[in-house]
Amino acid sequence: MTSLPASADIASPDLPAHAIDAATAHLRDILGYAIEHGPAQRALVVYDERTGLARALVEAYRRNLPDADFVAFDSTGPDEVLARFRALVPKDLVVLVQSTNFRLEAFRIRVELFKLGLKVVEHVHLSRMPGSQSEHYIEALAYEPAYFRGVGRGLKALIDQAPMARVVGGGEELVFASPFEPAKLNIGDYSEMHNVGGQFPIGEVFTEALDLEAVSGRAQIHVFGDTNYRSNRPDMPVTIIVDKGRVVGTENATPAFQQVLDNIRADEGEVWVRELGFGMNRAFTRERRVDDIGTYERMCGIHLSLGAKHGVYPKPGFKRKDARYHIDVFVVTDAVYLGEERVYADGAWTAGPADDSVRIPG
Template sequence: MSGTPYYCELSTEHRQQAQHHVAQIVEQAIEHPPGAPALIVFDTECPLAPLLADAYQAALPQAPRLEISTVSNEEVLARFAALPAGALVVLIQSTHFRLDAYRLRVQLFAQGLKVIEHVHLARMINAEAPRYIAALAYDADYYRGTGQALQARIASAPHARLISARGDVLHYGPLEPAKLNVGDYRQLNNIGGQFPIGEVFTEAIDLTSVHGRAQVYVFGDTTFHCNFPATPITIEVAAGRIVAVEDSTPEFDAVLARIREVEGEVWLRELGLGLNRAFDRENTVSDIGTYERLCGVHLSLGAKHGSYNKPQFKRKDTRFHIDVFVDIAGGVWLGEDNLYQQGRWVV
């Protein structure tokens, strides 16, 4: 039917792969003991959602399952409230559950629960669904080792540069202490988060130190989908703000216009180093929050970044955090060392 997304057939092999990867997440990342309390909440609005629910059921055979359309919001929230601290909640969502709780994952963390969250699965259509499943693989040695190595290199780097295939350079001064999203919760208060994972992120200590040029080959549009312009868009940055754009598109112009309307100018903030090797410039997905894990670099447009406070911003006045993905074929240079070569991190 016109307007209906097409979903590829998910094979037995895909289901087996999902079970394997989900078991890795539960056992190695979350470190949830066998037989410990757990609850699986899911919908059936796209093929990926029940497939993942089945995979988690195999990993957590003791866990009750709630299909969201068969119960009231009040019943779901009551089931959450009845769980003991240390229990695991798995949220599998074709879009995003609309329960009474604001920022449900935050509320569950406050209750002392572990949380695994999958969102916007309905955006993974055609070949994207198998890519999403592949991105769930949890290689603890790779994620933790590479993440911690990049974190250490960021801490010691006097400056950073992103170099495109065309030779354009985006310059950074010293960077903030990096934060990790690598599935290692052993030193954290909250256990879990949104999957797939794989990211090291930071930003310039002095945002006005950022200057130069970079090519954007994917950006998050106003519907939170990945937008792939036919020709990469060049952004020119001075004193941490976008001051000019070349080869833009109406969709990218709309993003910039929305930011400027509310925040006055377009700041460049997050410097995200993605680690997930299932995603690259060819193997993509439509959901911007999933694709930001790709093995590459994304930046954020807009003044909003909840992980770092800057004196020029009041949090209540910051609204936008739009991910854009940049060409780094010439490397990611921390100090005098290129840590990104031939599409992989070298640390």
């Protein structure tokens, strides 16, 4: 097992009562509506208490799942944790509350739990979101089904039929002169999926160009994932110059951003632009950020991935064993066009109204 030094607890005070109350309400909606966890199904919460955010989430789960089994990861042997997982039956629920990322030897926790047919809610890298970021994280857990499902499906419908796209921001324009791969949804609706659950917070629609070489232009990057997997915000946005799907130049690149590009080029030869991500979570903006890049990926706006790695969309000429990098970068975005239709304006998605018929029951 992986553990933090004992001193890690000292600088992580408890969250205020109102934050725990908000977490309780948001998780109630996630469990009842997105995960559809029912009284006939068992629940197991595996947790640590190394950070104030982790402790707040555990308390919120205790309020929502009074009959669940709670297992403290740091004081439980790995064999016992695995035995608890394997004692569950399909459609039971496992919740993972992790200040870092739990390790159980070669057991890839979420993947293996899905193989067992279990529902999974995963909270990860909570130690990367200290202070006020903890409350940003809790705010991002709010489950808005009318918004996520209505706007998310509206975006997917437009992406799947769009002949091309343009991302405009900061006086720059990046053009995707190609149709797109079928868009994937992360909107808390698992009705058409084999697995139920995943990493939370949620809120994203993503795709990539069918023809990667049809991507060209310029984009300003206001945040990028650095070599420590943290959100790095330069004082001035970095401009990337893209030609035939590859980053061929930059302006105002910081040493940290240049290091990311150098690492990719050293191992992959060139820097491809692959994913086009439509983040939907309105709790995260250009100004309201969290340090964990995997959480901030849901930010309401456009993000791209740099590097050849993308396991969802296999492409000819890209060998999985040689593709090592998938680095999220976040684009200064004023407008997004799918074909001729503008789908993003004033910091919000305008692709199809939220479905007001979708309500949380009760």
